[in-house]
Amino acid sequence: MPRALTYQRPDSVDAAITLLTGDGHRPLAGGTVLNADDDPTLVSMVDLQSCGLETILATDGRLRLGAMATLADLAEDERVPTGLAEAARAELPSTLRSLATVGGTVVAGGPDSVLLAALLVHDSRVQVVGPDGVTTVMLPELQDLGVPVGHLITAVDIDPTGSCIRHATARTPADVPIVSATARTSDDGVRLALTGVANHPVLVDPSDPTSGLTPSDDFRGSASYRLRLAAVLATRALAATGEVA
Ligand SMILES: Cc1cc2nc3c(=O)[nH]c(=O)nc-3n(C[C@H](O)[C@H](O)[C@H](O)COP(=O)(O)OP(=O)(O)OC[C@H]3O[C@@H](n4cnc5c(N)ncnc54)[C@H](O)[C@@H]3O)c2cc1C
Structure with missing residues (x-):
């Protein structure tokens, strides 16, 4: 744990909040990012594992x-x-x-x-x-x-009702998708979210899924390729839920 300047394990949310008011204090959850990060900045870690938040x-x-x-x-x-x-x-x-x-x-x-x-x-x-x-x-x-x-x-x-369906394209089936479309239908209507087209996954308009999106290019796909994939995958995900794009 090279980034840990100090480590504390409070036993309640209130105690954690008090510790987090200190300079440089950060919550530690699973640690898969915080402990693995290349960032050398030292962190005072406030481990949440005893705060009763796992239910x-x-x-x-x-x-x-x-x-x-x-x-x-x-x-x-x-x-x-x-x-x-x-x-x-x-x-x-x-x-x-x-x-x-x-x-x-x-x-x-x-x-x-x-x-x-x-x-x-x-x-x-x-x-x-x-x-x-x-x-x-x-x-x-x-x-x-x-x-x-x-x-x-x-x-x-x-909202646990309805179940979402994902369509995705990746370099291999085991890889993280370059772009994915996840759709869900419920009493409130249909919702559609895309990955790989913005700096975080986004909820989009199911009737015009790529409107306003400006993805970045990278070695896995250009912006135009990603937009094209998003449109195709959105149509497939919506069709799978019974909705038509
Ligand atoms: C090999 C590898 C592959 C990965 N692949 C993916 C991937 O495909 N897709 C993806 O999205 N991510 C990926 N990640 C990133 C990471 O695993 C996930 O985002 C993970 O879910 C982070 O959860 P954690 O509990 O380990 O967070 P931590 O590392 O403990 O914390 C991450 C950040 O969240 C803050 N934090 C944690 N819990 C809370 C809380 N309750 N309240 C406020 N702040 C909090 C921490 O302070 C820290 O800044 C990958 C990581 C690794 C190491």
Whole structure:
């Protein structure tokens, strides 16, 4: 753990929030990013594993995923919708799935995260706690604003109805998709999320999925290739849910 200047393991959310007010203090969840990062900046780590945040709870027609629930927990819990569980399985290899958490994925999940795309179409609301109390933020808003310093994600609430379907293109079946489209139909209508076309997974308009998108080029695909893939994959994902693009 070369980045750890200090390490503390509080036993409650309140104690963690108090520690996080200190300079250079950061939450440590599964550590798959924080411990592995090349960034040499020293960090005072506040380990969340004893704060009681690992529970998955069905409540008021929604499913509350504790921030410290691991991707392996999501993949194995029968209450988690099939498509979301499958996205958790696809996100990382099994050794990392048992470490990486829901909260860490929301904060660190990159542009290719199929799990974040699945959370987006399941209408995720993120519970954030800080010295000023508890707030609930829609996931797209949190992606834009980030988690304020000194604050913690404690849970992600999803609408567990309906199951999402993903269509994706990757260099090999085992690779992270270059672009993916995840669709879900529920009583509220259809939702569609894309990966690989922006700096984080995005919810898009199902009737015009690529409108306003400006993907970056990289060695896996040019911007125009990504846009073309996004349009084709969106059509397939929507067709699979019974919707027509
Ligand atoms: C080999 C490898 C492959 C990967 N592949 C992918 C991939 O395909 N797609 C992808 O999206 N990601 C990938 N990742 C990145 C990473 O595994 C995931 O984003 C992971 O889910 C992070 O979760 P964690 O619990 O390990 O977070 P940590 O490393 O513990 O934390 C990550 C960040 O989130 C903050 N944080 C953690 N929990 C909270 C919380 N509850 N509240 C506030 N802040 C918090 C930490 O302070 C830190 O800044 C990969 C990582 C590795 C090492």
